[in-house]
Amino acid sequence: MAAYERVAHSYGKINRTIIRKLKAMKKIQIGTTDLHVAPINLGGNVFGWTLDEKQSFEILDAFVDQGFNFIDTADMYSYWVDGKDGGQSETILGKWMKSRGNRDQIIMATKVGGETGTHPVDTSKKHILEAVDKSLKRLQTDYIDLYYTHFDDEKTPVEETLEAYDEIIKAGKVRHIAASNISPERLEASFAASEKNNLPKYQALQPHYNLVEREGYESNYAPLAEKYNFTVFPYWSLAAGFLTGKYRSEDDLNKSVRGDSVKKYLDKKGLEVLKALDQVSEKHNTSQATVSLAWLMAQPHIGAPIASATSEKQLKTIFEAPKLKLDSEDLAVLNTASK
Known part of the structure; x- marks a missing residue:
């Protein structure tokens, strides 16, 4: 049976529409690796937090049924639910993945080094070697496609962290590595150590980047993406939901559990961005969230913005984003408002 057909066998019956979508979806190469992903990265932070297992399965099924294959999680998600180890x-x-029999069709990214309820940020070799086995057990798989340094403890020598990755790559537990919340200086040091010691290189970057959070990435990390051929997968692509347009005043903050996270965006700049999103979304008869994701996709080095979904409506936003091609006028309106 062909690989595409195995995915479509989720419920024991071949769905030829799904097969066509999987074949047709444009894929993006991650760095210099052999990993190719569809242009949206599904955020797994909601699984086990705002979605239970059954609801999570429904979102995941719908996501892959549309031809997408890239899922992002972390060993610390969702530790805030019970204050323990996450996972x-x-x-x-x-x-x-086990119930659907589709592991070989999924590009699975997870992370190590984040703070949880029982341990601090840790990028030591000892911690990485222990954490990867725990992640593999939870994921019920033999390998992780893309393994991120989630946070940097900024005290472990970068050589030690990379040596840990070298060991687990050679053991077949991880295919490639990537970086998230690491300072530009430590990223530079990591690449120097990789070159000097023939150690694995980070292939992708996962920064905080969206229409209302541009300066940090564009000033400090975009030059490194160019220099090191990073493929960039922005997190908080929709600014915790602010860029969906549903938060227009403080009275709207109780609309979701993430409401408090967007209060800081309710300023002059944030409201100008919403106004621009309203204008462009009305022009294209689509949602503000879809426009926000399409804007990210139009930026240099962006591979697949990370977006989570808890409903059919939110999934539609994700599915429509790769289809929306913003013209120069659209981009100018959005860039002016968000600068």
Whole structure:
């Protein structure tokens, strides 16, 4: 049976529409690796947090049914639910992949080094070697496609962290590595150490980047993406939901559990960005969120913005974004408002 057909066998029956979508979806190469992903990265932070197992399965099924294949999680998701070690998201994803028999069709990214309820940020070799086995067990898989340094403890020598990655790559537990919340200086040091010691190189970058959070990435990390051929997968692509347009005043903050996270955007700049999104979305008869994701996709080095979904409506936003091609006028309106 062809690989595409195995995915479509989720419920024991071949769905030829799904097969066509999987074949047709444009894929993006991650760095210099052999990994190719569809242009949206599904965020797994909601699995085990705002979605239970059944709801998570429904979102995941709908996502792959549309031809997407890239899922992002972390060993610390969702530790804030019970204050313990996290891992709920990885556990749900492992159960889902096993039940659907589609592990070989999914590009699975997870992370190590983040703070949880029981341990601080840690990028030591000892911690990485222990954490990867725990993630593999929860994910019910033999390998992780893309393994991120989630946060940097800024005290472990970068050589030690990379040596840990070298060991688990050679053991077949991880295919490639990437970086998230690491300072530009430590990223530069990591690449120097990789070159000097023939150690694995980071292939992708996961920064905080969106229409209302541009300066940090564009000033400090975009030059490194150019220099090191990073493929960039922005997190908080929709600014915790602010860029969907549903938060227009402080009275709207109680609309979701993430409401408090967007209060800081309710300033002159944030409202100007919403006004621009309203204008462009009305022109294209689409949603503000879809425009926000399409704007990210139009930026240099961006591979697949990370976006989570908890409903059919939110999934539609994700599915429509790769289809929307913003013209120069659209981009000018959005760039002016967001500068």
